[in-house]
Amino acid sequence: MSGKALRSDPVALEILRNRFQAVVEEMAENITRTSFSVFVKQTADFGTCLVTPEGEVFAAPTEISGNLMIGIPAAPAIAALSPYRPGDVGVSNDPDGTRGLVTHLPDIWMWRPLYVGGELVAFAFGFVHSSDVGGSVPGSISWTNTDVYAEGLRVPPAKLYDAGVLNQPLLDTIMANCRIPEQNWGDMKALLAAFHTAQRRLDEIAERYGLPAVHAATADLLDQAERRAGDIVEGLPDGEYRFVDYVEGTADDAPPTRISCTMRIDGRRVALDFAGTGPRTDEAINLPTWGQAGHYMVVLALVNYFCTIDRGIPYNSGLVRPIGLELPEGSVVNPGPAAACGVRAAVFFRIMDCVLGCLAQALPGRIPAASSGAVAIVLVSSVEASTGRTRVSVAQPLTGGSGGRPALDGIDGTSYTGGWLRNVPNEVLEHEAPLLVEQYRYRPDSGGAGRWRGGAGIRLTLRALADSTVFAVRGMERMRFQPWGLDGGRAGAPARAVRNPGTATEQDLGRINVLRLDAGEVLDVETAGGGGLGDPYTRPPADVLADIVAGLLSPAAAERDYGVVLRDGAVDEQATAARRADAGSAGIDLGAARLRYERRWPQPVQDRLVEAVAPVRALNRGRAYRAVAAAAEAACTGIEVTVADVEAAAAAHLVRPAGPGRPAVRTTAAPGTGR
């Protein structure tokens, strides 16, 4: 136990904590029950919470929604529409106008001030992921959108209701700019219903327990979360830990988007510094955090870690108070205005990996290895022969295994990044779309070997039964750079997508994006396995055998990766002992592709590249980064690109105008910038 005394009496505090929790869970149920969007129903991609007038989340649901409320920057959104009157409701889906509350346009956020006896006591906040807010493609999300204007309608913070009066012109404008206006309005009404519940329940609580008790409990709950998170941080060894990882992106000829996280632990505080992270990019993966303290999409791995270690820790934004963030302006994690951000989840997932990678250095052996680190959604559209209707179905969400965990194997088939996703029964999928699902199973030999092995990826093989069956797949990642293994554990297998495997027309599809198949053709997708944790030679042979029996491991891989030799279906103890007499493995396994890439582009050289383009205006920095990288690459005659190559390329490609000002990119059509 630590810290200062409670303001509340400890019994009243527990009572009010339960009451607040009931309010947010009830709000979440209201939204689930009355919203429209498939996303909301199927994947619980919505959120709601209660926020203090100062902008801190003091209660958030844990049962049914996507668990992404802790650390939302509510204050700028609140300030944008201040002052408030009873009956006001704010709305926005604008990352810039809300300064990072919104992180991509399909999330329609709303908020309402809650009053008791004329006093503004709290705000109810919530969002739903709309299935469409206009823009270049149905669904509004495409990796290839290069700026936010292509991503749909943007509504800067505005009062949808002003003292209870609906702003009809605003609503009409919203409705006129999206493909599914009725559904969006339905989803917005679901949020309004939830806010109505919040006001009603807050009235009841205030009447029964009094406002002073409510204020005291709110403050205490935040303090408790802060203190208990601080206690956990205090238990971590002080020091500086850095981890770099990549989002591969769409451009094969351009450098991947680099995420660099340096974790500094100092007593009860932990800082995450993203210096060295790649610049804002023309791919729609920018994460518009606006540099907000404790931003929810940056801190999630730490918050989850706190909740894993202390199962009873209060679940509110007090958890992020001990966390400091450095999010360099103009980087992909703080891109500034008008950045394309539809698939910002790709960066969000990789940030989680980086934070865990840092934690793993602070706590060797006690942090899971990397998970498959991606969630791809497969949409299948086909024309119904009988009716001529185009039908769009959501096929299986594609995620892979989680990393090996301390004293536990990784979870097969899913991971923390996509853990809330449900799949679609294959019988339903075949009923709705002209497909034959030839296999949907764990992918053998995909989980990284380890004392605690990585979770298996999934193999999905789909055969088209009709011509012109179109697959739209977004979010495939870890196709080059494997989920890393720790402490001797091996990297998980990378993801892969192939057309017509084993035939003359076999074709590696890379990240897929859009694929049209005719009847009889096959799409074969394998998702990544999680990384392993610990030396595979220390995994008991019986566990290795069990994986073979379960179809997760081939005998060849057992021998190669685990040193376990089988004879007649049983472990050959002697041969195994002999094999295992070789040195075991230790340290991190980043996988072959990443080693190759970093042999070409050593970390200090990449650091220099990021620095070199830092003076370029954020809007152009991504292009400059690619241009300089391409030039350095072209100029390099040795095995590895050097700092000198980068500096020479930067000098040649970045024009510094006379007088003060920012350098610009000289070439307008540099290699790899054509998208």
Add this chain to the structure above:
Amino acid sequence: MTGHRLGIDIGGTFTDLVLMDEVTGELLTLKTPSIPADPAEGIMTGIRTLVTRHGVDPRRITYFAHGQTFALNTVLQRGGARTGLLVTAGFRDLLAIGRLRLAEPINFHAVRPEGLVAPADVREIGERVRADGEIVLPLDLDEVAAAVADLVAEGVSALAVCFLHSYAHPEHERAAVHRIRERFPELYVSASHEVWPEQREYERATVTVLNAYVGARMTDYFERLGHKTAAAGVPATLRITKSNGGIMTAASAAGAPVETLLSGPASGVTGAVAAARQAGIERFITLDMGGTSVDVAIVDGAVPYSSDSKLEEFPVIIPSVEISSIGAGGGSVAWIDPSGVLKIGPRSAGSDPGPACYGRGGTEPTVTDAYLAVGLLDAGGFAGGGLRLDREAALAALARLGAPLGLDALRVAGAIIDVTTVKMYAQLMPLLARRGADPADFAIVAYGGAGPTHAALLAQETGIGRVVIPWSPGTLCGLGSLITNLRQDFVRTLGAAEDAIDDAELATLYDTMATQAAAWLADQGEQLDGTVLEPSADVQFVGQSFTIAVPLAPDTPPTVAALRERFVAAYADAYGIRDDQTSVEIRNLRLSIVGQIPKPDVVPRIPPGIPEPPARREIVERGRLVAAEVHRRDNLRPGDRLTGPAVVEAPDTTIYLPAGVTAFVDPTYSIIATVGGADVR
């Protein structure tokens, strides 16, 4: 109706017997210790007691209904048969992958529960049928036989078979199980199209596996019990309670034991519904609070059924009475968390060592200790005097807990009760919200050992106006099994847009299901008052991927127009938008058959004599000592009025009516309490 009805409910500690005289409707209840190693013998002990002590003639027991948690516990304790599974090639990880979603995505150390089929006991069979029934890869029966021979050689003694699309095109699956049953008569075999032919392979396979896993054990048990009761002279056919609140013959149950897995609490709801109906109450929440759990069902006019119940993480898609757990029971342990805050549960002291006051070595204070400390429970009168409670032990445990908080034992006890109430509140309110229900429109029907103790407090917290405490709330499950109906559910997956199906096809399908239902009912061999067919459908808008369950007119084949109209109305009701343009799609057609068993009116057996006047005792309420009237329940008569603070003691429970609550005894001896608005502190 001239005989006796015997209802039996086996719990972990006690076996409850409820005997009803069909002529007078009088009830006799009895508890005997359960014999976990041989539950049938526990029942026979009870029957012998009825005969020897109460002079019951076993030959007059013409109706015998049995509720059990034996099948459930077999699953929970992983004590079932080693079960193999045959699946379509390409889907060997069907059970393990499940629906993918993690129960706790924020816990890095989350573990999935152990499955019922070892991965090594799954065999892929090279066969494939498409959604439209076209055979892509023919079944090879020799391959099936070889796979099963292999599994049997490995030690498998039960088998589940689930091939893709067998819900609509069962030919492959049927041929396979036919061959298997022929070749391996000793195997307990479950086929998914027989167990529950609904589209969704993981869920269908899961119920099929559950069925196979417990099947042999349950068959054995039912046979043994049947022999024993017959030998004791009981002429009645054994009937088993179902998860859907109905009953079926033991012979049916032996083939479909999965239908009994969630039956325990379901029978309680059936009993509560009967009690509420007698009291003229249609909208209520059943509150079953025992030692380790608090279960609720929200009854809004009709018993709620769910086709997505869970057993651990296993989905159970066969309809069952929809019951949710909203917290821990009387055995829940109170503790202080690292921030110095009072917490209750989720850990329970169970019955061993149990609460501190049980004097069985428990030293941690529980909710029951708090009841005792504040005077709600009588140390000498608990469980009908069967267990003497140690108040000093309770106070000592509470004092230890309170010391760091600066609270004395009585204040801690009050705090434990308050926190327990608000925890139930916090779980109940979202459940009501999920159904769009307002608590002010509902009553609580309380039962279980502690339900009647806590119900009025929960009502005050939630703004619920009425509480009903039925007669004999401790044996409501047993009673429920005596006054229920035969009930069986059927499903067919259509997955057809409205323009792809016509009324004639619907009528044909309905007739097929009705014929199947009638055959099931005929098999039950029961004299019935009547039969009802209750059709319903799962409908959605084309392109949306969530359905709404739409009830349809009874005993009538549905029409496309009626389906559409009812769905659009239900949708408008839930989402506030009426959409008459978009096409609708009928996913599943469902049919439930109800065989109405004649029911006498239930009358409690009241000891003769003149009621004694109430006693008084001091209890602590809101931190103050107040004098409460203490009644014995069998002294209360219809029309009696009670004013809180009051305590009513019964052999199976203690009823607590706080200050501000008034109550009366209705003609069926139920206590109906009126709870004022939220109390003021």
